[in-house]
Amino acid sequence: MSRLLPTALEKLIDELGRLPGVGSRTAERYAYYLLRSEQRINDSMASAISEVHSRVKTCPVTFALIDADQELSPLYAESDRDKTLVAVVEEPLDIISLERTGQFKGTYHVLGGAISPIDGIGPEQLHIPELIDRIKRDEVKELIIATNASVEGESTALFLQKYIKDAGIEITMSRLARGIPVGVDLEYADQITLSHALEGRRTL
């Protein structure tokens, strides 16, 4: 391969190949695009990549991502957010999905992952103590445990539920509904989803 491509282009392909889910063919396409684009586009992308660490930080209360010059997440600090209702999510980007519904006026708490013994992630690596503090301080009334519908997400939800009960905290806890997604035909729904949809059926 070293004879085939200029060194700088090969380096660029290697670098882009680090991005999640990007194989060598995709990295080649990206690199070729960047080779043909204007220098100002490359410079702009390069500086965005270099600067993201220093310009983004984590909200000390919700662990959402915020600007480096902000003190708290606006989704927590702003007056229209109900601090007594907290949605617990795994990752910061999960907040975007929930906000896009436009339905939720509570606040968020990012755990920073899910319990996964295989990956060596135990409850002690997640922002659970901070959640307990927050429940007490903000007199939280309801916790929506919005972890993913994966094995790890379910384990984390179960763990949290037990942990909070064991801590003697009386609070309403809920989990997002599971069922058939909008636009999916019954025949294409998998068995487990269908079981959940049956269990969670609603009287008309």
Add this chain to the structure above:
Amino acid sequence: MSRLLPTALEKLIDELGRLPGVGSRTAERYAYYLLRSEQRINDSMASAISEVHSRVKTCPVTFALIDADQELSPLYAESDRDKTLVAVVEEPLDIISLERTGQFKGTYHVLGGAISPIDGIGPEQLHIPELIDRIKRDEVKELIIATNASVEGESTALFLQKYIKDAGIEITMSRLARGIPVGVDLEYADQITLSHALEGRRTL
């Protein structure tokens, strides 16, 4: 959206969204990866993106991509390459695919695209005069027209064939064989490919 994400992260998502075929979800995933990676990884990717223009140039004979400090493409200049056999390709990256076969010991000529009236690309934008010069100078005996199997690639092949004949140049010209790709069942092959496979059938 502006309330949802830190400014620098949003900028990074926008920048990454310029890459070909990258939608907003994919750009978010890439940006989140870059947010969590080490600074040296970001810096290394950023410099590869910034520097690719200045460190890569085009071979003045073959129009392949070469290092800025090279004079000619090694795939042309090296003594084991047969300069009388030229494969004509649309884009520089097509060379990699042909080289990967390990079967071709000729040289390459990159046209820099294909004729596409819709995109405003006519023959005058392609490196055709340079190809004619080269055929004469290097006494080229055979031209493999390896443009893509698309409408544009076919038109370009037909145009080249006629152009070279009209210029009074006597030379063997061929086109890559079309047929059923290895590992594909007959029932899944499309009609046009199958027609080509029939036409191009080989006596056993």
